[in-house]
Amino acid sequence: xxxxxxxxxxxxxxxxxxxxxxxxxxxxxxxxxxxxxxxxxxxxxxxxxxxxxxxxxxxxxxxxxxxxxxxxxxxxxxxxxxxxxxxxxxxxxxxxxxxxxxxxxxxxxxxxx
Amino acid sequence: xxxxxxxxxxxxxxxxxxxxxxxxxxxxxxxxxxxxxxxxxxxxxxxxxxxxxxxxxxxxxxxxxxxxxxxxxxxxxxxxxxxxxxxxxxxxxxxxxxxxxxxxxxxxxxxxxx
Numbered sequence: 702x703x704x705x706x707x708x709x710x711x712x713x714x715x716x717x718x719x720x721x722x723x724x725x726x727x728x729x730x731x732x733x734x735x736x737x738x739x740x741x742x743x744x745x746x747x748x749x750x751x752x753x754x755x756x757x758x759x760x761x762x763x764x765x766x767x768x769x770x771x772x773x774x775x776x777x778x779x780x781x782x783x784x785x786x787x788x789x790x791x792x793x794x795x796x797x798x799x800x801x802x803x804x805x806x807x808x809x810x811x812x813x814x
Numbered sequence: 815x816x817x818x819x820x821x822x823x824x825x826x827x828x829x830x831x832x833x834x835x836x837x838x839x840x841x842x843x844x845x846x847x848x849x850x851x852x853x854x855x856x857x858x859x860x861x862x863x864x865x866x867x868x869x870x871x872x873x874x875x876x877x878x879x880x881x882x883x884x885x886x887x888x889x890x891x892x893x894x895x896x897x898x899x900x901x902x903x904x905x906x907x908x909x910x911x912x913x914x915x916x917x918x919x920x921x922x923x924x925x926x927x928x
Contacts, residue, residue, distance in 0.1 A: 733914035744904045744919025792914055804857035
C-alpha cells in the first residue's frame with residue numbers, strides 16, 4: 702500500500718514562494734502523484750498531477766525527481782487565500798480492478814500578512 | 815450549477831437514529847465515492863460505485879449502507895447512529911475507475927450525533 706508523508710503544518714508570508722514536499726517511497730510504477738487543496742468547510746479540490754519531472758499549471762508547479770520517491774508542490778507568491786490544507790496522494794491498485802485514492806494527513810499551510 | 819451536490823449540509827441527530835445523506839453529480843461521471851473526514855482531518859474512503867456497481871467497500875460498520883439508484887446518484891444510509899459517527903462526510907465523483915482520475919468533491923455533510 703503506497704503511503705505518503707508530508708509536514709503537518711507550514712507557515713509563510715504573503716508574496717513568498719511555498720514548497721511542500723511529500724515522500725512516497727513505495728510508489729508503484731503506474732502511479733501518478735496528485736495534489737489537492739482543501740479550504741475549511743469545503744471538499745478537496747484538485748490542484749495538479751504529474752508522473753515525473755516537472756508539471757506547471759496556472760496555480761502551481763510540481764517537481765518530481767527521477768526516482769519518484771518524493772515530490773514537491775510549489776506555490777508561487779502565496780496570498781492569504783492560499784491558507785488551506787494540501788494533500789499529496791498516490792494511488793493503490795485494487796485486486797478487483799480499479800483504483801483507490803489514498804489521502805494522507807495533509808499539510809496545513811497558514812499564510813500570514 | 816454545482817457539479818457534485820450533497821444534502822443536507824448539516825445533520826444533527828440523536829444516538830440510535832437512522833439518517834440518510836444524498837449525493838448527485840451532473841458531470842456525467844461513471845464513478846462515485848463516499849469519504850469520511852474525522853476531527854483530525856484524515857480523509858478516508860468508505861465506498862465507491864462504478865456504474866451502480868460497488869467496487870470499493872472499506873472496513874466500515876455494516877450500519878453504513880450505500881445505494882446507487884443510477885450512476886448520477888450515490889446515497890449513504892446510516893442505521894443506529896453512534897457518537898463516533900460524528901464527522902464530515904464527502905461525496906465525490908470521477909470520470910471512471912481508472913488509475914489517477916481526478917476527483918470532484920461535494921461540499922460535505924457535517925454529521926453531529928448527540
